[in-house]
Amino acid sequence: MFKLLLIEDDSSLFDEIQDRLSQWSFDVAGISNFSHVMEEFISVKPDLVIIDIQLPKFDGFHWCRMIRSQSNVPIIFLSSRDHPTDMVMSMQLGADDFVQKPFHFEILIAKIQAILRRTYNYNSEPSSQRKWCGATLDFEQNMVSNELGSVELTKNESFILRLLIHQKNKIVSRDDLMNRLWDDKRFISDNTLTVNVNRLRKRLDEIGLGQYIQTKVGQGYLALDEEKNYDS
The missing domain is CATH 3.40.50.2300 (Response regulator)
Incomplete structure (x- = not known):
């Protein structure tokens, strides 16, 4: 915020x-x-x-x-x-x-x-590769990999994850996410955002990372660091 x-x-x-x-x-x-x-x-x-x-x-x-x-x-x-x-x-x-x-x-x-x-954080794109919770995120290839394996994300899922990771441990509002997606010409609606975030979390569950993407009801979403505690 x-x-x-x-x-x-x-x-x-x-x-x-x-x-x-x-x-x-x-x-x-x-x-x-x-x-x-x-x-x-x-x-x-x-x-x-x-x-x-x-x-x-x-x-x-x-x-x-x-x-x-x-x-x-x-x-x-x-x-x-x-x-x-x-x-x-x-x-x-x-x-x-x-x-x-x-x-x-x-x-x-x-x-x-x-x-x-x-x-601020939108003045330049983050590096195509990031480290997060012991995983390597390759935003150019839309891949997330760790010792448990690799998952491929859709472009929208990868874009959402990039935005959340860029402000990790901070709540990113739904409006902010949708404005960024629309501004990037991805044309995503409120319902589509929910579907994409849920699908992103399920994909990350395959390699043990889904728990680190949290929904804050009435506020938005956030990506936690591995060492942070999270609500179930």
């Missing part, structure tokens, strides 16, 4: 944005004291910052400068101000995007997802 810091002083708008983004499995934190934004930024350690321009005490440009002096975290400006100089200033200060109010949530979510993909 990615953590976002929303620096917005309009409480009703903050609540609405937080509610909508939480439906996409984002953990959204806010600012309790606008005189100490940097202290709260350091405490939250967000993966992405969304910031308004017009704020109490100091404007969003000031806090963008302060954040950029310490971090390369992605920043999206969210503002009702539409003057071109505001957008130019945002980019010059190191912001990654500018969304004008009022806005469609679908656009904001799409921009957030695109920036997160570019910045």
Whole structure:
């Protein structure tokens, strides 16, 4: 789950944005004291910052400068101000995007997802081979092998396993998996995702690894390390 810091002083708008983004499995934190934004930024350690321009005490440009002096975290400006100089200033200060109010949530979510993909674990494909739970995963050949044998996965199963392994011990939401599969032009539906994960687990059961792919009801899936405990 990615953590976002929303620096917005309009409480009703903050609540609405937080509610909508939480439906996409984002953990959204806010600012309790606008005189100490940097202290709260350091405490939250967000993966992405969304910031308004017009704020109490100091404007969003000031806090963008302060954040950029310490971090390369992605920043999206969210503002009702539409003057071109505001957008130019945002980019010059190191912001990654500018969304004008009022806005469609679908656009904001799409921009957030695109920036997160570019910045974090989706900015480059993992190596074609990985080690996991004593097994060798060959994503080019879609094979998983250990001392008990080898199993061949479908392309979708291999792609899902790659995403889960890349964030092992962390829950990957169903929405995130489907967005990645759709973004990769694999066009997978919610029901098809369930079928693929179940089939992946059964294939891994053949070499004693199925137990390390877990379903977290209402949240998503995760791949555990061999040394981690797991729920039955």
